[in-house]
Amino acid sequence: xxxxxxxxxxxxxxxxxxxxxxxxxxxxxxxxxxxxxxxxxxxxxxxxxxxxxxxxxxxxxxxxxxxxxxxxxxxxxxxxxxxxxxxxxxxxxxxxxxxxxxxxxxxxxxxxxxxxxxxxxxxxxxxxxxxxxxxxxxxxxxxxxxxxxxxxxxxxxxxxxxxxxxxxxxxxxxxxxxxxxxxxxxxxxxxxxxxxxxxx
Amino acid sequence: xxxxxxxxxxxxxxxxxxxxxxxxxxxxxxxxxxxxxxxxxxxxxxxxxxxxxxxxxxxxxxxxxxxxxxxxxxxxxxxxxxxxxxxxxxxxxxxxxxxxxxxxxxxxxxxxxxxxxxxxxxxxxxxxxxxxxxxxxxxxxxxxxxxxxxxxxxxxxxxxxxxxxxxxxxxxxxxxxxxxxxxxxxxxxxxxxxxxxxxx
DNA sequence: CTCGAATACTGCCCTGTGCAGTATTCTCAG
DNA sequence: CTGAGAATACTGCACAGGGCAGTATTCGAG
Numbered sequence: 001x002x003x004x005x006x007x008x009x010x011x012x013x014x015x016x017x018x019x020x021x022x023x024x025x026x027x028x029x030x031x032x033x034x035x036x037x038x039x040x041x042x043x044x045x046x047x048x049x050x051x052x053x054x055x056x057x058x059x060x061x062x063x064x065x066x067x068x069x070x071x072x073x074x075x076x077x078x079x080x081x082x083x084x085x086x087x088x089x090x091x092x093x094x095x096x097x098x099x100x101x102x103x104x105x106x107x108x109x110x111x112x113x114x115x116x117x118x119x120x121x122x123x124x125x126x127x128x129x130x131x132x133x134x135x136x137x138x139x140x141x142x143x144x145x146x147x148x149x150x151x152x153x154x155x156x157x158x159x160x161x162x163x164x165x166x167x168x169x170x171x172x173x174x175x176x177x178x179x180x181x182x183x184x185x186x187x188x189x190x191x192x193x194x195x196x197x198x199x200x
Numbered sequence: 201x202x203x204x205x206x207x208x209x210x211x212x213x214x215x216x217x218x219x220x221x222x223x224x225x226x227x228x229x230x231x232x233x234x235x236x237x238x239x240x241x242x243x244x245x246x247x248x249x250x251x252x253x254x255x256x257x258x259x260x261x262x263x264x265x266x267x268x269x270x271x272x273x274x275x276x277x278x279x280x281x282x283x284x285x286x287x288x289x290x291x292x293x294x295x296x297x298x299x300x301x302x303x304x305x306x307x308x309x310x311x312x313x314x315x316x317x318x319x320x321x322x323x324x325x326x327x328x329x330x331x332x333x334x335x336x337x338x339x340x341x342x343x344x345x346x347x348x349x350x351x352x353x354x355x356x357x358x359x360x361x362x363x364x365x366x367x368x369x370x371x372x373x374x375x376x377x378x379x380x381x382x383x384x385x386x387x388x389x390x391x392x393x394x395x396x397x398x399x400x
Numbered sequence: 401c402t403c404g405a406a407t408a409c410t411g412c413c414c415t416g417t418g419c420a421g422t423a424t425t426c427t428c429a430g
Numbered sequence: 431c432t433g434a435g436a437a438t439a440c441t442g443c444a445c446a447g448g449g450c451a452g453t454a455t456t457c458g459a460g
Contacts, residue, residue, distance in 0.1 A: 022438090033305075041417045047415095068440095087315075094296060094300070108350055122291075155396045156304060175360075208446080246408090
């Protein structure tokens with residue numbers, strides 16, 4: 001098993017570089033913080049730390065709370081080196097999975113009402129996530145935050161995600177109002193598609 | 201196998217609603233058009249059409265070019281009904297997988313130079329994809345385009361993707377110049393993270 | 401006529417998801 | 431002090447999906 005570590009592996013290694021974690025904490029923390037740009041099912045995150053141990057990138061301390069198991073994982077020096085090396089490698093381009101856009105793309109097989117419903121949901125969901133991000137910013141306190149020495153880096157990521165959710169919301173509202181002028185979903189009437197694609 | 205169709209299944213069904221396709225064409229077409237918002241490996245797309253046939257949503261005509269097999273898939277009436285029903289269902293929120301953002305998030309385990317390299321790549325890749333999209337717009341001709349009656353819908357999707365790539369590029373350039381003022385990757389000096397998160 | 405590109409797939413192993421299931425410990429309302 | 435529900439701490443299983451290698455045929459340009 002000298003296959004290269006996956007991005008998910010490096011993501012967990014990155015968290016271990018901040019402080020030691022139990023698997024359970026790790027599984028929750030990945031979803032809270034990295035979940036915004038590297039979403040992974042909780043299930044998967046239970047497999048990753050033991051794999052890091054077999055690779056010598058982390059160590060495990062098996063403890064317990066009463067009768068219940070509780071494994072604490074710590075990064076090793078080799079783990080820090082591997083992480084640092086990885087930070088210098090080139091990255092895969094971002095990939096977007098956007099189910100509502102698939103529905104929009106095939107909207108002419110349905111009704112204008114269905115398209116409007118899809119776009120309204122996109123706008124509402126994006127706004128909900130934007131408010132969730134803003135609440136996280138509000139709740140951040142320089143003195144008590146767990147990641148206090150990492151707040152400047154967090155801010156760069158948050159700036160992107162706030163703007164990204166805002167873009168989603170604005171686009172969905174724009175698309176809804178543009179398509180509202182169409183006689184039907186497969187006939188845009190006098191609507192000129194090139195006007196919608198002008199580079200401003 | 202009365203499990204619900206996956207989004208990938210509906211995506212292929214949607215293409216079949218436009219016109220009949222061979223598996224090979226389908227595999228290429230999904231990557232060219234839907235690939236921007238529903239990326240799937242070519243390999244996977246060879247499994248989908250036969251599955252649609254077993255569900256009665258498509259039919260297959262086994263033909264050949266010389267000695268080589270060539271299966272043409274067509275949507276059925278049941279397929280069109282299934283597609284139409286699906287267009288009215290709610291969608292999963294968009295998910296973003298952004299490896300470079302994981303690298304940014306753990307940038308304090310590396311150097312400022314590594315962070316700048318990551319951000320430069322993000323900006324360059326985003327600009328390359330934006331130009332690719334603009335070239336697609338330029339090349340579109342109302343009279344000959346294969347998807348001529350669908351250009352208005354295409355334009356809504358393209359507007360999003362152009363703005364999305366522009367956002368990626370602008371964000372990466374902004375993050376690079378902001379972080380350029382930091383004394384080191386784990387010390388932002390006098391840089392105030394709250395200023396970066398103001399809502400304008 | 402030849403060689404490389406395009407066509408047309410299949411097998412295999414791995415990553416990752418979703419869901420159900422199991423069991424223990426903590427917390428707080430009554 | 432007690433009982434119920436939330437949080438902790440996982441595992442198994444089936445299925446979706448990705449990456450890569452491999453196979454073979456046909457087309458088109460020089």
